[in-house]
Amino acid sequence: CRCPECGSIPLGSQDVDALVLNEEWLRQKLRMAFEINSRDGIDQVGQGIWRLGNSRSTPVILARNLNDLLRNPGLLEGLRVRDGSLRVITPRPVGLTTHPFAQDIEWLVLEERFAFYGGAISFIEPSDQRSAMLPHETADVRYGPFAVDFRSVKLPGHGHINLTEAQAAVFSALWSFKGEPMRAERIMAKAGLKSEKPIDVFKVKAKDKDKPGADLPLMAYRALVVTQRREGLYAMPCAYLESMVPH
Structure with missing residues (x-):
């Protein structure tokens, strides 16, 4: 000392x-x-x-x-x-x-x-x-609104939103399908998760509901993912748009 x-x-x-x-x-x-x-x-x-x-x-x-x-x-x-x-x-x-x-x-x-x-x-x-x-x-943003590792997403009006590993895995899986609607089980298998639906990993836990910003990842999910509930299909249109841009 x-x-x-x-x-x-x-x-x-x-x-x-x-x-x-x-x-x-x-x-x-x-x-x-x-x-x-x-x-x-x-x-x-x-x-x-x-x-x-x-x-x-x-x-x-x-x-x-x-x-x-x-x-x-x-x-x-x-x-x-x-x-x-x-x-x-x-x-x-x-x-x-x-x-x-x-x-x-x-x-x-x-x-x-x-x-x-x-x-x-x-x-x-x-x-x-x-x-x-x-x-x-x-x-930095590399894939549409996502960082290269999908651990953050840039949402208009909210700036960069940090994501958990599970949330990043779901977004990465959805991105890989280039906007094509997919069933939940295939998306979650691609993400390597056991949850039944993509939205499961974005739901705010009861103990975190009063914490400021706890709902931002869920807000990003709802803004970016289109759900066809009757058919049980999920898609991320921004991935399709990005695939159409010449590189």
Whole structure:
């Protein structure tokens, strides 16, 4: 442990077990790093997830774990200001090298984009414009309104909407049929899921109904997928339109 007054101090195993991060201190120091107005309070918006305030009109979100955000894609969408961008701070999971969010969400890796010195935390700006843009390329729109991995979809009036793996698999399966109506069992088999109908993975769970933005993936599904209930067929017209465009 490095003490500001004494320098480096070795710690025994019992000392390490007794150390606990002062999370309130960390949140306040991160707010100072972004020069967030002190009148903006810190709001806990989920388990281990906080909204630190606005930095130049852009909401700043801190989460203990990236997976907590990926499991609830509608949460971030509900925190946007007039469909604007977001800045999200999390540690980097082991082995993750690609950008996990939509293109308009700036992911700030806690251990890489911040420095601790002299009792304060400072934000490390990217060295150049190219390095700032590279992490977002994987989330760019590639297939109609979808990202290359189908983990986000751009919906007019709502911007980029993040999707779960199951939701992305359903959209990817529908896209592969190029707008041709298909029965539910074939779509779900293509997606590798056990649910009976495509809409099943988009339904909002009871525990998430009050969470802001939880219904956005379902809204995207209803906007993009045409259902013929009597025949039990499903199709995504935008996939057909995209297939007709010369490449």
